[in-house]
């Protein structure tokens with residue numbers, strides 16, 4: 001008897017031009033285009049195994065070993081039924097294909113990073129779900145076509161169907177068929193872009209992206225200005241910066257857009273605050289680090305960006321990451337030794353950190369151990385990968401291993 005099963009992994013992406021606002025909440029159509037960097041799956045990824053079998057009694061999904069309800073009409077159910085629809089098209093064209101679209105599926109998904117880290121896992125999660133079903137169903141679909149479906153799981157997930165530098169074109173059609181992800185440049189175009197994620201300790205339950213952005217759409221006048229007059233030019237300018245590997249321009253636009261996203265959150269009624277004192281201190285450090293470089297006749301050396309939470313993501317060319325880690329560690333002593341995947345520090349490790357010459361130490365006050373819980377050093381990475389059968393998360397019984 002044949003086993004119909006496939007496993008895929010998909011990356012996390014962090015936006016430089018932020019998606020914030022929907023014009024259609026069911027189809028997940030955004031009010032502006034956005035652009036992100038795909039991060040390396042060697043460090044952060046979701047892995048998903050999907051299996052179709054005539055004996056299964058219903059569609060089931062396990063996320064990090066806990067079974068999740070697949071609510072009728074919900075985002076998961078939409079993605080699964082859209083993928084079955086594409087499979088049906090394959091079966092209608094080629095009668096010799098097994099009728100997998102009529103079978104229920106079992107889906108098992110795991111992240112290799114803790115949910116508690118506060119890193120958005122919905123983007124990599126829905127991208128891995130769509131990629132594994134596309135492999136299971138042997139769909140001829142392109143990453144852009146698959147992004148149309150991942151988008152309906154979580155907007156930002158559509159950008160995780162590509163590696164490198166990725167735009168989500170907002171589109172204009174009411175059915176959403178032109179609201180999809182496209183590759184701006186592959187990972188190989190600019191592999192030197194690295195990222196340092198500062199995982200910031202956060203006790204309070206923040207406002208979710210989904211509800212926060214809807215409130216912004218309903219109440220913020222600044223959002224309307226952003227949509228009409230700011231984002232279109234920034235999308236052009238940052239795409240050109242990426243094509244030209246112009247880090248200075250890339251950094252400037254990335255920081256401006258993070259700032260404006262948090263400004264529209266503040267312009268929401270009631271206001272939404274995603275950054276905290278630690279987030280703002282990291283901004284002050286990066287601003288000062290860049291100021292020193294420019295004062296010495298250089299260019300911007302790092303860019304911060306923040307999503308709907310207090311964590312900082314710092315983009316920088318690889319050659320600057322050592323200085324940036326030393327800077328962050330100086331103000332934010334680490335509870336555990338820095339994991340050094342690129343071997344920047346050798347056996348002695350980071351130590352207590354240090355500041356570059358000319359850095360004004362008074363721009364921020366030092367924090368206690370654990371204010372920044374963890375530092376993750378990664379870089380721009382590739383798109384979803386189809387994995388070997390041995391890496392499957394479902395056992396022979398069709399249940400999580």
Ligand code: DP6
Pocket residue numbers: 014015017018019020028034120122153154155156157209210211306307308
């Ligand atoms: C701040 O994609 O999580 O990270 O579409 O409602 O699932 P839904 O929202 P989501 O929002 C992400 C918002 C952001 C910016 C971005 O990734 O572009």
